[in-house]
Amino acid sequence: MSQENAAPTTDILDDLISAVYKAALVKGAIELEVFSKVAAGQTTAEAMARTNGWDSRCTRLMLDGLCSLKLLAKTGGAYRLTPVSETFLVPGHLGYVGDYTLHDMAWEARGRYAQSVQTGIPAMGDMAAPNQSPLWEIFSQVGLNRDSLSRSVDSARELWETVGVNRRTVPGARVLDLACGKGIKTLTLAKLDPEATVTGIDWENVLRTTAQVAQILGVSDRVTLVPGDILTADFGQSEYDVVFLGNITHYFRPEQNVSLFSRVHAALRPGGRLVINAPMVDEERCTSEYLLYSAMFVVESPTGDIYTFSEYRRMLEASGFERIYRYEHPWGLLSARK
Numbered sequence: 001m002s003q004e005n006a007a008p009t010t011d012i013l014d015d016l017i018s019a020v021y022k023a024a025l026v027k028g029a030i031e032l033e034v035f036s037k038v039a040a041g042q043t044t045a046e047a048m049a050r051t052n053g054w055d056s057r058c059t060r061l062m063l064d065g066l067c068s069l070k071l072l073a074k075t076g077g078a079y080r081l082t083p084v085s086e087t088f089l090v091p092g093h094l095g096y097v098g099d100y101t102l103h104d105m106a107w108e109a110r111g112r113y114a115q116s117v118q119t120g121i122p123a124m125g126d127m128a129a130p131n132q133s134p135l136w137e138i139f140s141q142v143g144l145n146r147d148s149l150s151r152s153v154d155s156a157r158e159l160w161e162t163v164g165v166n167r168r169t170v171p172g173a174r175v176l177d178l179a180c181g182k183g184i185k186t187l188t189l190a191k192l193d194p195e196a197t198v199t200g201i202d203w204e205n206v207l208r209t210t211a212q213v214a215q216i217l218g219v220s221d222r223v224t225l226v227p228g229d230i231l232t233a234d235f236g237q238s239e240y241d242v243v244f245l246g247n248i249t250h251y252f253r254p255e256q257n258v259s260l261f262s263r264v265h266a267a268l269r270p271g272g273r274l275v276i277n278a279p280m281v282d283e284e285r286c287t288s289e290y291l292l293y294s295a296m297f298v299v300e301s302p303t304g305d306i307y308t309f310s311e312y313r314r315m316l317e318a319s320g321f322e323r324i325y326r327y328e329h330p331w332g333l334l335s336a337r338k
Ligand SMILES: C[S@@+](CC[C@H](N)C(=O)[O-])C[C@H]1O[C@@H](n2cnc3c(N)ncnc32)[C@H](O)[C@@H]1O
Pocket: 127, 128, 129, 133, 136, 137, 140, 178, 179, 180, 181, 182, 183, 185, 201, 202, 203, 206, 228, 229, 230, 231, 245, 246, 247, 248, 277
């Protein structure tokens, strides 16, 4: 029986309510710094409630709820961190994602979704505007712990293998990474080819993380970091073999992308390639899992939209690109040639 003909259930709504419960519990625990308090020795509900002046019944209910999510474990009334909370939820650890989680939940702003639909004004502001750079700095610091970084390097290696950019096909590649974030994808390319150089552009405060990652990967001497707004910056003429745009083009209107791609086209050497790594939705905008993220642009951006491959092809052709190709990749991946 096809899913459309199956007897309807409330499963999707039940899951949603359960997700809201989980989010409320975890948000509250992060805000109260419960995980660092457990790490610091407040291991019983009574001790935590007494030390912080909290309600003891509510403290116990919260801590037990966190056990059900496997963010805490308990023996004989004493709570302890689990590997997940120890790695990701204790402030000061390299893997800490608490601030990122709170910001991305953006509880109050996402709660004004209906209002944003009515007005067209995104409740969270414009994620691609300079005033959002503190938020992006927090995002850039996610995944700096050793395991996450090594997983990211592995997936970056696969990405370049998929598009066929390596030290044999493009030896000593000059690479431009626009809105580079922590820069892991192109810095991996520099690690794989000791002759390659990378120029990264992003907001100044985000580039502090990029510099940190370049140092960890041992490629700092071949990396140039330039603060700037990629919507207006001039990237030069015929300077680069590869330009990389990772997870940023869906924040922009088609006209903004055409302007951006045209400046990228000018900056590439003849035969050079633009690689875009960004979510893409199905041509009908009906089945892709990314439609959920796309729907979030209502509150995150006055310009964002997740595009189809055909839409990317049109924007790239309008900017002078040829040989536009889409690859099999878990996240959308395409390349185009000057
Ligand atoms: C989702 S992250 C992508 C990071 C990286 N490119 C990747 O693929 O993982 C988006 C990045 O774009 C940067 N950004 C957003 N708008 C920008 C703009 N107008 N100019 C420069 N950087 C921008 C943010 O600071 C952030 O680091």
